[in-house]
Amino acid sequence: MSTRSERRWAELARDLEFTRLPELRRQAEGWRTGLGGLTALLAVLVLLKGRDNLGDLPEAARATATGLLVTGFVLLVLGSLLAARAAHGAPEREILLGGQALRRWTGQEVARVTRALAWAYLLCVLGVILVVGALVIAWLTTQDSGTQPVVVRTNTVVMCGDLIVADQHHMEISSKTDGTVSLPWTAVVSVKPGKTCD
Template sequence: MSLDRYRWDQKAQQLRFQQLEVVRRQAESWRTGLAGVTALLGAVLVVKGREGFADLADPFRWIVAALLAAGLALLVAATLRALSAASGSPSGEILLTGEDLESWTGREVMRVRRGLRFALGATVAGIILVAGAVGVTWFAPSAKPAGTLLEVRAGSALHCGRLVRAGDGVIVVEIGRTLRVLPLDAVTAMETVEKCP
């Protein structure tokens, strides 16, 4: 056997006994990375499109809330799983023989690897959900109609809708999908309102 082959064999034997420390270091790196990703997502949420999602149309408001809650839950689960993989879990088991230690090490290495795979998948899914929520806030319609809402009394009739145009002796108000043209000389009262009755 050559000297190089002998040294490679020795290194392989040493690595066999250090595999738990290696996967724990990988888990610590993942834990640090997850903390960075979570902080980055927090910054993105602060700089996102709208100030909030309370003014979104009804189904979209609940979709955004569900996406954010699910994304946050996945990111928290990923961080906790990576933390558990990096730090291990408390155990009252005392290993007295080499065989027991070898068996426990093999099980622990597999547990840490499963934890890291879960953390990676949960992180990707959480980021996708949060990005989807931000996208919905950007593109979903608002519950509030664009424009000024007016309540106009013309004679005995009360009209409430979005102001489309005022001028040339008329006021044009959109009520639902209908445009109502009201002559200014028939208007007895007019005021802006937050919502129509």
């Protein structure tokens, strides 16, 4: 390497001390924009592509999916706020006029911005993982059975079974004791939802 090239590299290394904070601010601005866009995109995906109703999930899956979603969005919002803090800094009360004070403040601010960016990155990754986990739970979890147990009372008998079909002419239930039974509505006195059929 030539002497001129070495001198130029040395000058750039000396200038790096003065350009590091603006460079970190630009990097933080990009992160803030990216995190905001990602949070908005995930919110749209959850609203448009998720289940119509988390109430369709079993109790444990509903609580888990809701907890993951809320925690994930909180982490994404916190990550966005940290990236915004890193990009724009905190309001300062004093104006630094001395060279040493400005140098000290710049060193501290570089450390704060670097730390805020690291936390923003970590919170973003964790938030995305939690939101994706909630979506996977919501999409893959189903009720134990697609049928609804019912108790049917007719003029002569009381039957319990899973409701298969009900239209304007008849209803069909699947009973453990009687198999599939079709009952015309004229024979049905009452139909009540049941929890289980013993």
